Amino acid sequence: MKLRYTPLQFKCLAAEEQDSKYHDKFNSFKSLDNSIYIVGTLHSMLAPIASVIKWLRPELKITYIMTDAGALSLHFSKTVKRLKNEKIIENTITIGHAFGGDLECVNIYTGIIAAKTIANSDVTIIAMGPGIVGTGTKYGFSGIEQGYIIDAVNKLGGLSFAVPRISFADERERHKGISHHTLTILNDIVSTKTNLALPVLNDEYADFINNQIKSNDLDKKHNIFFENGSEVIDALNYYGLDVKTMGRSYYDDEAFFHTLGAVAKVAINFLDSAQ
Template structure:
């Protein structure tokens, strides 16, 4: 059974780097390729270093951005565990397992708050399915209400290292997002948590978040089957929020630019989640649109009984383009920008605006 492909290479150039990650060029079997190095796992990397690379994704032609991943640096032959707090393992029982300090574990100053936790008391959580939803939603919220504290929870349904996302770094640098939380086997957030439930709680008791956005990192998994996609997590995340006493908003995946029939209008992903996976009632936010598109979506809602299962909120999402321009964000989803897939982005603007209205009602 073939699971992993790896080859030796030489680092030829450091393209970008910070304390957490380096984006480099490597030479592998006489050819140049791009690679990623996570400093916390394999140590810092320099030009000329001989490294071992996980080449699986490139060989399979997967959508990981065209990168190899450094899994060993011969220069860093010995690397002792960092002393200090934390005993929760991520990537457990794999050759790359490592420890982190989870917010809820016994040595954490927040441990008692998790133990005594009772309710989210109406805190606002926006739940999406694509990483490309994050920046537009956060930008609209921050543009309309600059004083709000926005937290991002990254699940482990896509990329596991938070630092693979250049979007998150940009949002942090622009002070659009204040705190990040990584849950499950995702890692690298300002706050680490064992699972989505404690991540949701941490947004309230640790990050003191006003509005929290939850979605996976880059790289949704799909199989062209009804249930075989990683975004299905939206359903049980909605249930977690509701069960903990929060207010959940479901962001629909909507497109009229996607050529695949199953993603026309409201994607089958969203319809499946809201009709069959989520067991509690959420707030589904739809953008105000007109004409054939509106009729198409209205028919989908009725045919899938979504209007009887969930609370549907219609909101004007047109603030999205102003917010993106204000912060200088060039966001694409499946390679399409705002003017290529307008309704997709209007849905994100609508979700952001609806979350502010709900927050004002709670306050």
């Protein structure tokens, strides 16, 4: 059941149910075997990351897991429809009360298991649907789910990559450089070590971010990688994707988009080194 005990409650067959042809895959599951899971906090992170991966490695199979921290209907996302039509992502999984994916799963654990054992994904990108909730408080935002999703991936034997929210165009001081959302998650919420990809930026921005890293001891808590993510605009243009985040385009907020390009390239580097 999705939207349980509301007037809109409806039945759907979860992949892990006994009536599902995939039921036994969950009982026989042992490990994610270092499969790659990229965990974001905004829906606008999905298309740039996926497009860079597919542009650089068209043979890779990408799955998108949509959580229920934003919009609940996958079909509300024009981005997902476009990514599927362009064959940038192959499969979608909706978990919790989110619905409309190629596969439905009860929770994030079975969702990430399904990405490996059913979708046979090379890279899985996890993020909410459109519409993050924020309150201007330390813990009051729905993107806080990134922390326990990272832990879920790590505990099941996967390789997690945290997507940092970075901007120098957002007028809100709490989101300058590495957003307070990301800092809260990496400092106070996540309980396991993750891989954190950061973009190569100009000296002023780099100094600001490096100060944030040092003052929060992020380099002691997580694995940090710097990568040039500027090719993200080439990938977006190649697929004809016009992506905005908080109403800002690539040219309005290059640091945000370069971060996503960096994450994609670091994930690819891990895949290449494993082969």
